[in-house]
Amino acid sequence: MRRHMLVIAVVATAATACTSSDNVGQVPAGPNQPAATPPSSAPAPGGLRVEEVTGGLDHGWDMGFLPDGTVLVSQRGGKLALVSGGRAGASVTEVAADLSDVHARGEGGLMGLAPHPDFATSRRFVTCQAHAEGGRAVDVRLVNWRLSEDGRSATRVGELLTGLPVNPSGRHSGCRPTAGPDGALLVGTGDTARGNLSQDRGNLGGKVLRLDWNTGNPLPGNPFLNAANPRERLVYTFGHRNVQGVAVRPGGQQVFVAEHGPTENDEMNLLRAGGNYGWDPSRGGTVGGYDEDVPMTDLQRFPNAVPAVWESGKTTEAICAVTFLSGPQWTDMDGAMVVTALKGAKLMIFQLDQAGAVRSVTIPPEFTDRFGRLRAARTAPDGALYVTTSNGDNDKLLRITRG
Numbered sequence: 289m290r291r292h293m294l295v296i297a298v299v300a301t302a303a304t305a306c307t308s309s310d311n312v313g314q315v316p317a318g319p320n321q322p323a324a325t326p327p328s329s330a331p332a333p334g335g336l337r338v339e340e341v342t343g344g345l346d347h348g349w350d351m352g353f354l355p356d357g358t359v360l361v362s363q364r365g366g367k368l369a370l371v372s373g374g375r376a377g378a379s380v381t382e383v384a385a386d387l388s389d390v391h392a393r394g395e396g397g398l399m400g401l402a403p404h405p406d407f408a409t410s411r412r413f414v415t416c417q418a419h420a421e422g423g424r425a426v427d428v429r430l431v432n433w434r435l436s437e438d439g440r441s442a443t444r445v446g447e448l449l450t451g452l453p454v455n456p457s458g459r460h461s462g463c464r465p466t467a468g469p470d471g472a473l474l475v476g477t478g479d480t481a482r483g484n485l486s487q488d489r490g491n492l493g494g495k496v497l498r499l500d501w502n503t504g505n506p507l508p509g510n511p512f513l514n515a516a517n518p519r520e521r522l523v524y525t526f527g528h529r530n531v532q533g534v535a536v537r538p539g540g541q542q543v544f545v546a547e548h549g550p551t552e553n554d555e556m557n558l559l560r561a562g563g564n565y566g567w568d569p570s571r572g573g574t575v576g577g578y579d580e581d582v583p584m585t586d587l588q589r590f591p592n593a594v595p596a597v598w599e600s601g602k603t604t605e606a607i608c609a610v611t612f613l614s615g616p617q618w619t620d621m622d623g624a625m626v627v628t629a630l631k632g633a634k635l636m637i638f639q640l641d642q643a644g645a646v647r648s649v650t651i652p653p654e655f656t657d658r659f660g661r662l663r664a665a666r667t668a669p670d671g672a673l674y675v676t677t678s679n680g681d682n683d684k685l686l687r688i689t690r691g
Contacts, residue, residue: 335691336652339376341674345369345683348676350401350464350609350664355408358439361664361676361685362415364397366390370439374668374687385433385442391420394458395478396428402465402473404432404501411435412445414501416463416475418454428452428463430475430504449504451519453493455480460493460548464609466534469541470509473501474524476531476545483570483578486527490517494567496531496545496559498524511562527565527593528557529584533610533665538623542644544597546607546627550580554607555596556627558644566593598638598646605632608678609664613637615671617690628662628675635662635675635688659686 347364354360359371360383368383390398396418404412411434419429429452432445454461460478468474479485479494486494489512498510499522506513506521513521533546543559557565566585569578585593600607608628613621625638635655639648655662663678673688 337689337691339687339689341374341376341685341687342371342378342380343682343684344380345676345685347397347678347680348664348683348685349397349399349678351666351674351676351685352401352403352407352413353666353668354403354435354439359674359685360401360403360413360435362398362401364399364678365392366398366417368398368442371685374670374672374674376687378685381440383435383442384440386444387417389419389421391418391425391454391456391458393418393425393456394461396425396454396458396461399428399461400464400466400475402467405467405471411437413442414448414465414473416465418458418461419450425454425456425458428454428461428477430465447504448501449475449497449499449522451492452477453480453482453485453491455482457481460530462493462531464532464534466536468498468543469536471501472498472507474498474534474543476528476534478530479528479567479569481578483568483575484573486529486567487564487570487572489515489520489523489526492519492522494526494528494530495523496525496528496534496543497522509561524561525559525563525565525594527563527567527590529567532608533627535610535612535625537625537640537644538612538614544610544625544644546610547584547596548606549584549600549604552600552602552604553584553596554600554604555584556598556607556610556625556638556646557594558597560594563594564590564592565596566590597644598649605634605636606630607632607636608662609666609675611665611667611673613671613673614667617671619690621690626665626673628665630661630663630678633657633659633661659684 349364352360361369366387370381372379400416429450430448433442459481462477464476475497485491530548547555627636637650660679664676675686677683
């Protein structure tokens with residue numbers, strides 16, 4: 289594999305942070321919402337070093353780092369790839385798995401992936417995938433798999449959770465599973481472009497779910513655990529549009545999600561257990577269809593909704609995955625939040641204060657026109673940042689470190 293390396297000088301750009309308040313009254317649990325503080329313009333940090341680990345992927349949607357140093361990658365069209373290592377020149381092996389039921393259309397298909405916490409002994413991982421029967425889209429579901437010892441095949445262990453809504457077109461399918469700070473499985477979902485789902489706590493669309501890795505059951509501490517509807521018991525937060533990224537901030541309990549806006553105002557949100565994030569294209573059930581002229585966080589309709597910690601403003605970047613940089617090798621970027629963008633075709637680096645308020649955003653400009661659309665972002669055990677492209681033609685897995 290031909291090796292590409294470049295050193296990227298990171299320039300600072302100012303971003304707008306929206307106000308926030310500590311006013312969600314449904315449940316007392318969850319991290320404190322950051323105080324409303326406008327961000328400053330960050331000084332340009334040193335360069336980033338970008339290596340092309342491998343190419344030949346098809347819309348690499350997510351990745352998981354395995355104990356032997358290999359990287360498992362889900363591809364939206366319905367394939368799993370095992371990358372032999374995390375450095376330039378790695379080889380790719382297609383993992384044989386029965387994915388014939390994947391409904392790969394539009395934004396849906398084989399999406400998020402996360403190794404189980406006990407992968408070292410169980411070889412298990414979970415995928416989030418749109419499911420079809422007889423050529424008809426049925427739902428989005430979480431599926432448990434076991435990877436063979438040689439990494440060449442995966443066996444379906446069973447469905448962890450079924451019944452997440454799906455749009456036959458694939459629109460707003462979500463779907464990102466991530467290990468929570470307390471051993472839970474957190475799953476960000478999409479509203480499938482249906483106006484009444486996000487505010488309906490009995491429906492799993494437009495939510496962040498919190499469940500048990502092994503059983504798919506709701507966990508103690510979930511805000512609606514005593515609800516009559518068993519689906520509602522899984523809900524951690526609601527009122528979302530299309531959650532594409534979920535990440536836990538190192539060293540604490542804060543969980544951030546990246547969320548697509550309609551024609552403006554992509555959002556970064558800090559989760560509060562039981563919080564309503566204010567998306568309601570049904571206008572309280574008063575209009576049919578999918579009215580995307582409503583605010584992403586409708587504080588008039590929902591005065592107690594949780595405001596975003598950052599908005600993209602009068603445009604959208606189609607922000608996607610989110611992760612955190614961690615380790616002394618990142619120097620002044622240690623602890624920064626990284627967000628990928630599809631439409632914006634860029635990497636965004638957020639500096640946060642202790643409460644989670646956005647202080648600055650920097651954008652490495654070379655990403656904008658060199659790599660195209662960026663989707664997955666995960667931080668490896670050694671602290672390196674890995675990102676996938678999502679252009680549909682020879683997509684790449686990139687390794688990013690400090691220069």
